[in-house]
Amino acid sequence: MLQIIVFYSLAFVAVLMSGIVITRKNPIAGALAMVILFADLAALYGLLDAPAIATFQLLVYAGGIMVLVIMSIMLFNLKESELQLDFQIKDMVMGLAVVVLGLVCPIGVALFAFSSWPQVSDTTFGGLHEIGNVLVRGKWFPFEILSFVLIVATIGAIIFSKRKL
Amino acid sequence: MNNLESTHHFLIANTWIIWIVLAPLVGALINTGLFFSQNTLTQSQKQKISAIIACTAAGMAFLISFFLFWHMHSQTIFVQTLFTWINSSVFKVRFALNVDSLSSIMIVFITFVAFCIHVYSSGYMDHDEGFIRYFIFLNLFLSSMALLILSSNLLLMFIGWEGVGICSYLLISFWYQDPKNVQAGEKAILLNRIGDVGFLLGLIVVFSTIHSFNFIDLEAHRHLFSPGLLTFVDLCFFWGATAKSAQIPLYVWLPDAMAGPTPVSALIHAATMVTAGVYLLVRLNILYFLSPEASCVIAITGVLTAFFAATVATVQNDMKKILAYSTISQLGYMMLAVGVGDYASGIFHLISHGFFKACLFLSAGAVMHLLMQEQDIRKMGGLLKTFPLTALVFLVSGLALAGFPPFSGFFSKDAILWGAFSHPNPLIPWLPTALYTMGLITAFLTAFYISRMIILIFWGEYRGNALNHTHSLPWVMSVPMVILAIGSLIVGWIGIPKAIGGKDWINHFLHSTFFLIPRFTTNQDHLQVVLMLISTLVSASGIILAWIRYVRYPKTRLENQPQGFLKLLDHKYYIDEFYQKTIGRCTSWVAGWISEWGIENQILGRLVDNIALFFEKLSKGYQKIQSGLVRNYLFYMILGAAVFFIVFVCNH
């Protein structure tokens, strides 16, 4: 019962925060809502027996990425004129209709196949120990590729933000 | 029964057959090289070389043909399969040549006549600018004709059929500087196209029924044709043959085809190509034998053509026109033989006609050659003393045409008339008598017009003014003429009927080709002899009538304008005008209607315009979608994904 209450309150906060992200005219407000959303999602991951991922979520997303975004927003020091409500209600309704009718409804119907959890007795599932084991033993090659991608992205970001391209 | 049929023939592989087709083709290719070559040879040297090459090629083809013919025994088929030409699942066609008794005798006859005419042409075409071009076409023609005769299946035969058609067109329009000759060639090829539709239709029906084009398969699977279908196929092929062999209603091209050089008229438009239609029908003999309805149509068409063409020939004044109508008339006889089911007689007459008609044309060509291309027999006369050799050759071949014994035309024509009289008709009981009577009247007319022609050319006094410029006939022209004249005397002896003590060799020889058709025998030998006497009398009376009419009163007969019925004959029954006024007018009216305001503007034009307009509007609308905003493109992507998801969920 407690689990149900926790899930629905977390879900409610997640939907609310994501709504704030896309409707606020000031990106700072959106960014702060985003931080709350990430923390919220981390809690959900915890509920889903994935404490390791929850930790990474908090560290990388809420701690790293969002700080970067907020710093960028502040760096540009946007003028008041650019903070106008930059979308029309008509667009929003149309997008809502397409998304609800085209994506949410059909996929939501398909999802009823996953109505209950199977019985799993593995208590170590999702722990940091197991994740590390799988990552370094079995998936070491994609892991190395990933590090390479990160380096490339860093170099690319530096080149993009140079004053003279 | 089936077992007997399949073992009826002995198939013997032979690698020489293709060279009958290839030798003239190689000759044509070498001459083409010579035609385009830039070297120091003078024109006359080039002409000599090309004539020697062409004649050698034709001679080689003849020697190989004769060799095969010599080794031909009954029930033998020489076969040569070169390669699989078309190989597409069911549709399999081999490039294969067959020589059975029918095609062996045909190919020997054709290559022999062609060789004679090649030699003759080297004299006749001397001093002509297109000398080498002429021999290229002539060799090409011989090659196509050999392919037509030797092919083992209908599709390959169709290549030869089209090949001879195109060579005929090229040679009719040989002197292309004169638009009239070009028009004559166009007329010939146009009417032949009409016939080709029939041939193709027949091909398609045959293939869809038995899934093969081979003549041997055709004989083996003949029971697959239902009677109605069989009649349809027969009439389709006959339709093709009416164009090629100049039968009613498609014969009108042949008189105009005389626009070509005279040796061409002799070879293509008298002896060989025009008989291809007859050969086709004889080749498919079993199909015609099994369909009395189609045979009836052929017999009636044949005899009507023979009669009408003979009547027209009696009043013509152009030497070559007379011979052209005579050819149409004789082809009608051959069709009559095919129609009554007497295929061997048809081939017999084909061969004897080939000899004497080629000879007649060559003699006429000699007269023209000596008289500065004069063709009007009213401006001749009394040439007997000037050209005795030509007169003799003309006389021999003329008597053969008139059907006077013992010349070849007598035996072959009589074989056809006897066949028409004696074969009972299962559909119309009185038809044999009617066919025989018509044939006899035609024989009378034939004797009359050929005698009239000979008398007007060689008898009496000279009425023209070209005699002063004559020169002598070169040996290359006279020797082939003499050889063909001897041929038109003796070729008939291969088919002397048993009734008068002959062996009827050709009937025996061809029997292995017609083995499926029950041999026709009668014991009315005395009746046959009586009929032969009657036709001799008819032929003689035709000659005598011409003698009375043109030797007694030559002047008045010639200078009077023809009146009444003769005027109708003089204008060839106005058939050309009739075709012009009906089919020609209708076609040009329809074409005009289509191009002026009918389909062209109203339907096709508007259709095209509207299609263009539709796409213009579509692209204008499409432009608006191209906003350049990635946002919008993403929106379209999601719309597409939504469609996909909805379909996916609906399906599960």
Next chain:
Amino acid sequence: MIWGSVGPVQYLDLALILFGIGTIGVLTRKNFFILLMSLELMLNSVNLSLIVFSKFYGNTDGNILVLFVIAISASEVCVGLAILIAMVRIRNSVDVDLWRELKH
């Protein structure tokens, strides 16, 4: 009864709703920052569903994949912000509708 228990379907529906909201944000907003955050939102919803499926099938690979997605999205944000800097330098604005070069 749907509300009575928490099965995979409730988590997945939540992921779906978050994904839809992110999509709407990407489709309708013009501010580059908000666009970027909407993209992050979509990525996170996919992460959520990956975690759910990982638990549902008892397979750790889903968790590993989420880890990879986090790393990739970090580099994506990194490059995206660099592009934004270049864009602001050229156009002096964060409005993505000013970028219409695809039309030409």
